[in-house]
Amino acid sequence: MSQADDAMTLRGSVGVQSKTPLFWRILWRTLAYLVTGIFAIVFMLPFFWTVSSAFKSVAELYIFPPTWFPETWQPQNFVTIWQVVPFAQWAWNSSVVAVLNIVAEVMAATAVAYGFSRFQFVGRNVLFVVLLSTMMLPIYVTIIPRFLIFKTLGWIDTLAPLVVPAFFGGSAFNIFLLRQFFMTIPRDFDEAAYVDGASSFTIFTSIILPLSKPALSTVAIFSFLASWNNFIEPLIFLNTAQNFTLPLGLTWFRVVPMDTGAPRDHLLMAASVTFTMPAVILFFVAQRYFVSGIVMSGLKG
């Protein structure tokens, strides 16, 4: 695989004569485009098929050979889903949970990261390692007692279990990311403020937070995605269909027969597309925060 070699020759490395003759360079380039294109097709084809199926009528769903584009466009599928199942309620539930999660996690994770990055306290390093190791903890080790805690509190079948943990810092990943970011903010700013008599809270709100907008955006995005896509916890904590979040609702819709027992794959596809849209839109709007956030966490220290 001489992809790396190709990259070198094509970055216009100044002063280094490439040994690869033009013929090979063109061949490799073509091969690269080909493979890249094939992967692009493999990744996008399922989406295309889903969207296409979402616009089909029931009759057209099962004909063989299947059609790539619907013969008769049925955009009303996207309307029907709101009528036959409590789609609006599910969307509302998911949104409420997502928004609360974002707000809570940004607040709590920044505070905790501030503590870890700016203060020297006994056991700091040990606790930080503990924090990191919680990222590797299988969810199943804690979920049964957590279920029982919430049961005792009477919160089962409400949205509370999906929201409350976020107020305590939420995911360790976000705390880690923010802490790494805070450590790149020079302490001189802090110190100058201390000299002027500022409290740690003032420093937090007036210096650290305003400088951290990119990192905060990244945390908000990750928090939204984790909450919007979450399936296991709603599955365990929610019982009645009215209280479901979207992923749970869609799964339920798939297996619970409607009155007529009619096939509903077209509706399922329409629902899946609608369900995925917010995440996709978010990506288009905030691409670089995705990338920079992942990079910040992946590279050590």
Added chain:
Amino acid sequence: MNVTVSAHKSRWRFSKTAIRQNVLGYLWISPWLIGFAIFIFGPMIASIGFSFTNYRIINETRWIGLENYTYAFFEDDLFWPSLAITFYFMLVSVPLGLLGSLLLALLLNQRLRGESIFRTFYFLPSLTPAAAAAILWVWILHPEAGLVNYLLSLIGIDGPTWLGSTKWALPSIIMITLWTGIGGGRMIIFLAGLQSVPQELYESAEIDGAGSWAKFRSITIPMISPAVFFNMILGIIAALQVFTTAYITTRGGPGRATWFFALHIYTNAFEYFDMGYASALAIVLFFILLIFTIIQLRLSDRWVYYAAG
């Protein structure tokens, strides 16, 4: 920078600054500390405790010692098969996932035209909620009306029933997992790793007459080994906990062909309400993960190369 000279330390520890730092430090991390105690540490201890009982919520709970564990290892018909399925899944999907993400990262690193469009295409499947992806793929793998079997029929192959076939269900889930997994965060991490390799290394290798394969093997691979390590650990952790895809697509079938260990835990806990036994299973999973992680950390010294600076 906090430089503490050891002779100075004992005096420093009780100074006003030190006390202030300790108090404030703990104050600021208190949300996490409290949350950790209530939602993580406490439950963990509780799980360990439950695993030694026959807790079923509505019964009279009594201590049964290691009975849950002996039942798991010697009597539960599904215990070993589900471990085997989960391990098989891990052994296939993690290496394929690593190779896939690395390949995509290498492709994106080529500075081809339309790079950002390709990156978007590659990233989109990873944004799809697991539930939506599962529903989507059930439809695509539909034996009659599905995309895959249609494409296969175009080249004359009669496609299997995929998720409905005991032979193909597990590979189908592997396929779905790879589709959603290789183009996402792991790819970005590899990409960042590739782009951080210093150009001078390649240039001096070229001057010494190194061919492209030699450069890849001796420069690229060692320099991105931290990224490989990171992705591998995350990959194994995730693979051993697979649940959502299996639950939605097959519910563990057909005929227990996709009865992942996570499904086993879930079913025992929330369908049979055998909390004691389920907790024991969860602890077993925890130890498996712990052992894997420790082994990997130990081995990493041998092959992971951390460039100094």
